[in-house]
Amino acid sequence: MPSYPYVLLSAAVSLDGYLDDTTPERLLLSSPADFDRVDEVRASVDAILIGAGTIRADNPRLLVNSAERRAARVAAGKPEYPLKVTVSASGELDPAANFWHTGGEKIVCTTEKGAQRLRRAPVAADVVVLGAELDWRGLLEHLREVRGVERLMVEGGGTIHTQLLQQGLADEVQLVLAPLFVGDPDAPRLFGPGGYQGGRLRLLETRRIEDVVLMRYEPTAPGTGVLPSAADRHWLALACDLAERCPPSETAFSVGAVVVAADGTELARGYSREGDDPVVHAEEAALAKIAAGDPRLATATVYSSLEPCTRRASRPAPCARLILAAGVRRVVTAWREPDTFVVGADGSGVLAGEGVDVLVLPEYEKRAKAPNGHLLP
Known part of the structure; x- marks a missing residue:
């Protein structure tokens, strides 16, 4: 990109x-x-x-x-x-x-x-x-x-x-x-x-x-398709900032996520281990704050500092599947998931295979990795 x-x-x-x-x-x-x-x-x-x-x-x-x-x-x-x-x-x-x-x-x-x-x-x-x-x-x-x-x-x-x-x-x-x-x-x-x-x-x-x-x-309105917009960068930067708020963990990444409607309205935000839930993921936390069936989700964008997971031990539904179930068709992320906890994770590939537009903006990778440095080689 x-x-x-x-x-x-x-x-x-x-x-x-x-x-x-x-x-x-x-x-x-x-x-x-x-x-x-x-x-x-x-x-x-x-x-x-x-x-x-x-x-x-x-x-x-x-x-x-x-x-x-x-x-x-x-x-x-x-x-x-x-x-x-x-x-x-x-x-x-x-x-x-x-x-x-x-x-x-x-x-x-x-x-x-x-x-x-x-x-x-x-x-x-x-x-x-x-x-x-x-x-x-x-x-x-x-x-x-x-x-x-x-x-x-x-x-x-x-x-x-x-x-x-x-x-x-x-x-x-x-x-x-x-x-x-x-x-x-x-x-x-x-x-x-x-x-x-x-x-x-x-x-x-x-x-x-x-x-x-x-x-x-x-500007606040997300881009469309796979072409990044300036607003995409603003929202992804916010997701990276949210990752800094995660309670520390030795067994899970710290991730931030924001869900934004097509007109630039922030629908929800979340971060890993938010509140009293020690296993909640960022995208999961954000999507849970939006009413099921909200019509804005069909044209919304999910911004996540780490690509959505495809496998997890803590809950049956990984974040990639939660995004698909919510009807979101566009995801912007900063960093592909490494093999630290799940070998061969490919959230971007799973989403793209279901027709979701996935953008990875590598200029934010360093910021996304910052709260996870203790988990990386």
């Missing part, structure tokens, strides 16, 4: 949802203090991404402006500036733009056709070819696995923000609301039409910064 960076969408909008007006000059929506906050966020990430349209419209430098923050990056063993990334299907880019001539390393992610154009009119950046079409998952996989990017800040434009949200690839939205109206139907808006993931986003923070307001949100 490919791994992706943490994707943070950052934007400022007017009260009526516009990114800019239609005048030649850039509309300044943020306050001076908020510009400094953005600089701080830039200094904290490994890469910053903008679209080719933003380069054409704004000609940004996309720098960390604070010398102190740049020095702190270098002291931490990082490059002085984050990697700068742009995306262009056509490859139509101005070689004289500020983007190419300031800051540190830069890459252009493009299509096969765009790469041909860039060979004829090169820019000062590495070129990454994503295929015949732009592929956001391929781009994010390249950034994480080839470039080592763990945190990616996306500063626009609206089309890119929209696509990342609609594909379930944005981990966080940082939205600044400015106290003015644009009112021009021809001006660019932050989000466009189309199919977004359902459910309400979770509010992480609100903060007044001079005369603007920062709002931070994270």
Whole structure:
């Protein structure tokens, strides 16, 4: 399963949802203090991404402006500036733009056709070819696995923000609301039409910064099928946290589990040996808190820090069978069960054999193993 960076969408909008007006000059929506906050966020990430349209419209430098923050990056063993990334299907880019001539390393992610154009009119950046079409998952996989990017800040434009949200690839939205109206139907808006993931986003923070307001949100709706979404990672991280709450045991793993409806509503959570039951398993504990026949289970996702068991001595029904009996058709886990207690356990295989979509996100394996270190070789 490919791994992706943490994707943070950052934007400022007017009260009526516009990114800019239609005048030649850039509309300044943020306050001076908020510009400094953005600089701080830039200094904290490994890469910053903008679209080719933003380069054409704004000609940004996309720098960390604070010398102190740049020095702190270098002291931490990082490059002085984050990697700068742009995306262009056509490859139509101005070689004289500020983007190419300031800051540190830069890459252009493009299509096969765009790469041909860039060979004829090169820019000062590495070129990454994503295929015949732009592929956001391929781009994010390249950034994480080839470039080592763990945190990616996306500063626009609206089309890119929209696509990342609609594909379930944005981990966080940082939205600044400015106290003015644009009112021009021809001006660019932050989000466009189309199919977004359902459910309400979770509010992480609100903060007044001079005369603007920062709002931070994270998506909650699980992904669909075998493609991971950003919300899948949030929920699996919670399952790993729940595993830390398990009473210690020398004869059983410590596991956490969460059951989440398709709209992002948490239905139940549980962990191994929860309450007064010394043999209850995490998935079993969570499912027991949901009414049998709850219609939301058919489209729900079970998140478990360890793949559901297929054999157990303590109870007749293993967790994989409990999940199937509940009607759940999607499971996300961090770690395949080792042979410590059951040789050849294959909960993922049993579930998949019954038509359940099973995802294993190995980037969470270390967290899932942490409370079980005493049981592992």
